[in-house]
Amino acid sequence: MFQRGYKEMKDKLIITCAISGAEVTKEHNQAVPYTVEEMVDAAYQAYQAGASIIHLHARNDDGTPTQSKERYAEIYSAIKAKCPELIVQVSTGGAVGMSREERSDVLNIEPEMATLDCGTLNFGGDEIFINTENDIIYFANKMNDLNVMYEMECFEKGHIDSTLRLIKKGIIRGHLHYSFVLGVNGGMSGEERDFVFLKDSLPAGATYSVAGIGRYEFSLAELSIKYGGHVRVGLEDNIYIEKGVLTKSNRELVEKVVAIAKKYNREIATPKEARKILEMGEK
Ligand code: KMH
Ligand code: ZN
Secondary structure: HHHHHHHHHHHHHHHHEOOOOOOOOOOOOOOOOHHHHHHHHHHHHHHOOOOEEEEEOOOOOOEEEEOHHHHHHHHHHHHHHHOOOEEEEOOOOOOOOOOOHHHHHHHOOOEEEEEEEOOOOOOOOOOEEOOOOHHHHHHHHHHHHOOOEEEEOOOHHHHHHHHHHHHHHHOOOOOOOEEEEEOOEEEEOOHHHHHHHHHHOOOOEEEEEEEEEEHHHHHHHHOOOOHHEEEEEEOOOOOEEEEEEEEEOHHHHHHHHHHHHOOOOOOOHHHHHHHOOOOOOOO
């Protein structure tokens, strides 16, 4: 009986909402949150719709991205005050061009979860999102020291291979949770064969979530729901609710995933259940 209940819980769907990002602006979609109040409202609405994790990039009030620990602390504690059980996953990716020291400042607030970007890729035009092997080791060591759970962001298969090498060396450790970010201009695309290749390349016992960029958001969400993975949506990744129609909110994007999950009889995990599925300790 206990076994069955445990399995049912493990089958639940973790929805992450990437509410803000670092690159998308209000010029793209008015619903992109900048201020602390806007961040809290976006997080709360997404949580109410079914998100158990918020992927957070801090912004200054004028919308510029920042990795400042003071700004993150302000937003993080305001979100926690409004929704204490929600998992707030901070970004150590920051924005393209930031140094690793700048990007890692946020870890000083000792969040319960953060991203660990697992390789370099082109990011459109002249942009390169740099994550050297030493960068990955630097972030992983810092998160190990501060007891921060990491979600490994992989934009292509080579990034998974890099994690396997670092797992062997004992640098990446703990429960292995991956996020495939597919469809970036410069990264791997988000067709079914790409997704299947990645999920089949993971080490035993790993869990994964999928973030489809732009037009891939909902097709990949559906695939991941079908195959037993987890899903990330949000304005960071996609600003449309359907082709050519701007979404009204992060909440609406989460609601659309919940509707797809219903079709496949995947129940939605609460934050407490998500913590268990991801084998996170209590913070
Ligand atoms: N803003 C991108 C350059 C992450 O959050 O860890 C990197 C990013 C990844 O969004
Ligand atoms: Zn991000």
